Amino acid sequence: GQQLNQSPQSMFIQEGEDVSMNCTSSSIFNTWLWYKQDPGEGPVLLIALYKAGELTSNGRLTAQFGITRKDSFLNISASIPSDVGIYFCAGLANTGTASKLTFGTGTRLQVTL
């Protein structure tokens, strides 16, 4: 099935550094969601974006809905060890009865002390 392109695929950063990752699609989405997944667990919702150009924060996390509606960005400021995990973007096209999320390929984040 279709998966959105996320970059980078993985990153090693030091505690305290800021992190940026993005997600791109060939098609338009009406909603963008960002999830974090720990090993062996389900994805946990971090931020939801509903409008092109929207910038939303949740603590140290900030995400933006690209104005083309084909991309989204997630920034994490002042990373801490518990930020380790895999971050997924997901888009919702909302056409007709379609209500399924299309996920990205994931960005694996590792934080060193």
Next chain:
Amino acid sequence: DTGVSQDPRHKITKRGQNVTFRCDPISEHNRLYWYRQTLGQGPEFLTYFQNEAQLEKSRLLSDRFSAERPKGSFSTLEIQRTEQGDSAMYLCASRMTGGAETQYFGPGTRLLVL
């Protein structure tokens, strides 16, 4: 705990056996989704229900797969004649129609087919 729950969390089975997984959504959510996630990939949509009606099925859902939500509350996903390629994490998510377009996921059932 009022989140989405799934049972079992892990299942090991032999090729050819049937398996059934259960999902209990957040109680007031009338939409329920099943996704499959293989190692190193994001979740992929399988099917979804609005109340008891199954409204969409992915092409990933072969005829060996069947999902039900008989009373519009919990759902089951059955895989018949399992194959090694069915090994994956099966995730369930739920949301409320008319509310925010946010889907909340359960912890998943990890299936290993030997």
